Amino acid sequence: MTTPSQTVGPFFSHALPYERDWELVPEGHPGAITLTGRVLDGAGEPVPDALLELWLGFTGDRGALSREGGQVSGYGRCATAPDGTYRFRTARPPGPYLSLQIFARGLLRSLLTRVYLEDVPDPLLDGLEPERRATLVAAGSGDSYCFDVRLQGAEETVFIEF
Amino acid sequence: MTLTQHDIDQEIAARHAAYEQRLADGGPVEHQPRRDYAPYRSSMLRHPQQPPVTIDVGKDPELVELSSPAFGERDITEIDNDLTRQHDGEPIGERITVSGRLLDRDGRPVRGQLVEIWQANSAGRYAHQREQHDAPLDPNFTGVGRTLTDDDGHYRFTTVQPGPYPWRQHVNAWRPAHIHFSLFGTAFTQRLVTQMYFPSDPLFPYDPIIQSVTDDAARQRLVATYDHSLSVPEFSMGYHWDIVLDGPHATWIEEGR
Ligand SMILES: [Fe+2]
Numbered sequence: 001m002t003t004p005s006q007t008v009g010p011f012f013s014h015a016l017p018y019e020r021d022w023e024l025v026p027e028g029h030p031g032a033i034t035l036t037g038r039v040l041d042g043a044g045e046p047v048p049d050a051l052l053e054l055w056l057g058f059t060g061d062r063g064a065l066s067r068e069g070g071q072v073s074g075y076g077r078c079a080t081a082p083d084g085t086y087r088f089r090t091a092r093p094p095g096p097y098l099s100l101q102i103f104a105r106g107l108l109r110s111l112l113t114r115v116y117l118e119d120v121p122d123p124l125l126d127g128l129e130p131e132r133r134a135t136l137v138a139a140g141s142g143d144s145y146c147f148d149v150r151l152q153g154a155e156e157t158v159f160i161e162f
Numbered sequence: 163m164t165l166t167q168h169d170i171d172q173e174i175a176a177r178h179a180a181y182e183q184r185l186a187d188g189g190p191v192e193h194q195p196r197r198d199y200a201p202y203r204s205s206m207l208r209h210p211q212q213p214p215v216t217i218d219v220g221k222d223p224e225l226v227e228l229s230s231p232a233f234g235e236r237d238i239t240e241i242d243n244d245l246t247r248q249h250d251g252e253p254i255g256e257r258i259t260v261s262g263r264l265l266d267r268d269g270r271p272v273r274g275q276l277v278e279i280w281q282a283n284s285a286g287r288y289a290h291q292r293e294q295h296d297a298p299l300d301p302n303f304t305g306v307g308r309t310l311t312d313d314d315g316h317y318r319f320t321t322v323q324p325g326p327y328p329w330r331q332h333v334n335a336w337r338p339a340h341i342h343f344s345l346f347g348t349a350f351t352q353r354l355v356t357q358m359y360f361p362s363d364p365l366f367p368y369d370p371i372i373q374s375v376t377d378d379a380a381r382q383r384l385v386a387t388y389d390h391s392l393s394v395p396e397f398s399m400g401y402h403w404d405i406v407l408d409g410p411h412a413t414w415i416e417e418g419r
C-alpha cells in the first residue's frame with residue numbers, strides 16, 4: 001500500500017536547494033547547454049515557489065549533491081525565482097529529451113513532464129495533437145534552450161504518468 | 163468574504179462524501195490526493211486540467227524515467243541525520259527519534275537512496291526567510307536533515323518534536339505537526355515528496371492538506387506510530403514510519419536486469 005503524496009509547501013527553500021544544484025556540468029564544459037524558462041499558473045502568473053528537478057537518465061561522475069569529482073551529473077535541482085524563472089546548465093541527454101519533475105505549494109502531487117530539445121518522431125509526441133505536442137518542445141538551438149511550464153489553462157503543458 | 167474553518171469543514175465533508183459515493187459506485191480506491199482539491203485553495207490555479215498522458219513503456223524505448231538519480235557517501239556528512247547536533251547548542255524541544263524503512267510497492271527495500279527532511283522548530287516556526295509566523299526562532303535549530311537508506315531500506319533521524327503552526331488560508335487555519343519528507347526510488351517515476359504526521363493529532367479533521375487524501379486508510383499511512391523500542395533511554399521518544407513508493411513499471415524493469 002503506497003504512501004500518499006503531500007505538497008512540498010512554501011517553506012522548502014532553506015532545505016532542498018543546495019550549492020550548484022542547477023549546474024549538472026561545470027561552467028565551460030564542452031557541449032554544455034543552458035535550459036531556462038518560467039513556471040506559470042492557470043492565470044498566467046509566475047509561480048515563485050516551485051522546485052524543478054532535471055534528470056538525464058544516467059548518474060554520471062560528478063556528485064549529485066556535492067558536485068565533487070568528475071564533469072557530468074545526471075541530476076539537478078532549481079527553485080524558481082520570484083519572477084517564476086529557473087535555469088539549468090546541463091549536458092545533452094543521450095536521447096531526445098530531458099526528464100523534468102515539478103513540485104510546488106498547491107501541487108498535492110508532483111508533476112512529471114519531458115523537455116524535448118527538438119521536435120522529432122517519438123512515441124509520446126506522435127500521439128499528441130499539434131498544439132499539445134508543441135508544449136513539450138523547447139525553443140532555441142545550439143547551446144541555449146527555453147522551456148516554459150504552464151500548470152493549467154489553454155496552453156497547459158503535457159504531463160505524463162507511467 | 164471571510165473564509166472560515168466552518169466553510170472549509172463543509173467542503174472537506176462534501177469531498178469525502180463524494181469519494182464514498184464513487185467507492186459505492188464501484189470506483190477504485192484512491193491512494194493519492196486529487197490534484198484539484200479546492201479546500202486547499204493553493205491547488206486551484208496550479209492543478210492541470212488535462213489528465214496526464216500515460217506512457218506506453220512497450221513503445222517508448224528511452225525509459226529515462228525508469229532509472230533514478232543515485233546518491234552516495236560523498237553527498238552527505240555524518241551529522242546530517244541528527245538535527246540536534248548541527249549548531250553549537252542544543253535546540254529547545256522534546257527530542258524524538260524517527261525511523262522506518264523505505265520500500266517499493268512489492269515490499270522490497272530501497273537501498274542506499276537519499277532521504278531528505280525539513281520541519282518547523284518546537285514552537286512551530288520554520289528557519290525560512292519568508293516565514294511570517296510570529297513564534298520564536300531557535301538559533302540552535304535549522305530543521306533540515308539528510309540520510310541514505312541502509313541495505314534493508316532503513317533510515318533514522320534524531321530531531322525535536324515540531325510544533326503545529328498557523329498558515330492563514332482561512333481564519334484560524336492550523337497545520338497539524340508534521341515533518342516534510344523527500345524520497346527517491348529506483349525510478350524517477352517513484353519520486354515522492356510527502357509529510358509525516360504524529361499519532362492522534364486533534365488538528366487532522368480541520369486540515370485540508372492531510373484531508374486531500376480522502377481515503378481513510380491511505381490517510382492513516384501518513385501518520386507515524388509511537389514505538390517504545392525506538393525511544394532512546396534518557397534521551398528521546400521514538401516514532402516509526404515506513405514509506406512505500408508507487409511506480410508499477412519500475413518493478414519488472416529491475417527484475418529484467
Ligand atoms: Fe510544513
